[in-house]
Amino acid sequence: MTAAPLRPDALGTLCGLFRARVAATPEQVAYRQFDEARDAWVSFTWAEVAAAVARWQAALAKEGLIPGDRVAVMLKNCVEWVIFDQAALALGLVTVPLYLDDRPDSAAYILDHADVKLLLVEGRFQHRNLAQIAGSAPGLQRIVSLVAPENGLADWSPRFAVAADWLAAAADTPIPERYLAADLLASIVYTSGTTGRPKGVMLTHENLLWNAFYASQCADFGPHAVFLSFLPLSHTLERTGGYYLPMLLGAEV
Numbered sequence: 001m002t003a004a005p006l007r008p009d010a011l012g013t014l015c016g017l018f019r020a021r022v023a024a025t026p027e028q029v030a031y032r033q034f035d036e037a038r039d040a041w042v043s044f045t046w047a048e049v050a051a052a053v054a055r056w057q058a059a060l061a062k063e064g065l066i067p068g069d070r071v072a073v074m075l076k077n078c079v080e081w082v083i084f085d086q087a088a089l090a091l092g093l094v095t096v097p098l099y100l101d102d103r104p105d106s107a108a109y110i111l112d113h114a115d116v117k118l119l120l121v122e123g124r125f126q127h128r129n130l131a132q133i134a135g136s137a138p139g140l141q142r143i144v145s146l147v148a149p150e151n152g153l154a155d156w157s158p159r160f161a162v163a164a165d166w167l168a169a170a171a172d173t174p175i176p177e178r179y180l181a182a183d184l185l186a187s188i189v190y191t192s193g194t195t196g197r198p199k200g201v202m203l204t205h206e207n208l209l210w211n212a213f214y215a216s217q218c219a220d221f222g223p224h225a226v227f228l229s230f231l232p233l234s235h236t237l238e239r240t241g242g243y244y245l246p247m248l249l250g251a252e253v
Contacts, residue, residue: 056087067092123147
């Protein structure tokens with residue numbers, strides 16, 4: 001079997017992996033996803049993803065978040081999931097993935113237990129549950145939605161923001177440079193909690209990098225492979241095998 005050409009010991013961190021991939025194949029298609037509004041498939045190159053990551057970094061930096069702060073993502077599988085994750089990781093933040101259809105009480109418990117400062121949601125399905133979720137997570141400072149809400153929800157809380165407006169307001173915010181160690185905490189992934197409350201599994205940058213690297217040795221993958229992202233990215237298997245592994249290989253998702 002042929003391992004990935006990029007090695008974790010040279011990359012250091014997950015954001016080091018992202019920078020290396022963008023530098024190596026900037027004009028190569030990284031992701032394709034179906035745009036329901038346009039009724040068409042849309043492609044994103046690595047350079048385009050990197051430009052979007054920089055915009056999200058600026059917005060996160062404007063929130064005053066510091067290394068070690070937790071930020072949560074509650075999206076379906078999409079390029080914005082990757083962009084948010086990479087922007088957060090590059091600032092030394094810790095990503096807490098949530099399942100899109102999780103119960104409000106379960107999501108609220110995780111947000112409170114992890115002391116999440118910022119939550120990214122997708123749209124109307126989550127909007128219906130935001131009051132219950134946010135009310136049980138007093139440390140939550142900001143809720144960002146990819147989709148504009150209906151029925152005046154934008155005025156429901158000063159913590160709420162629509163992503164397009166939130167990103168535009170931070171366009172001139174400088175992005176801080178931060179040194180990140182390989183053993184820095186990257187993500188807290190919560191178990192399903194079938195026998196009690198969900199438990200947070202703490203994963204470092206090198207944990208996830210090496211898992212993806214050794215997965216690359218399990219089959220004859222290559223840069224021309226095309227991956228289908230099917231399982232939720234909130235699950236570590238999909239995140240490793242359907243996100244970090246293709247990035248190591250230079251494959252398309």
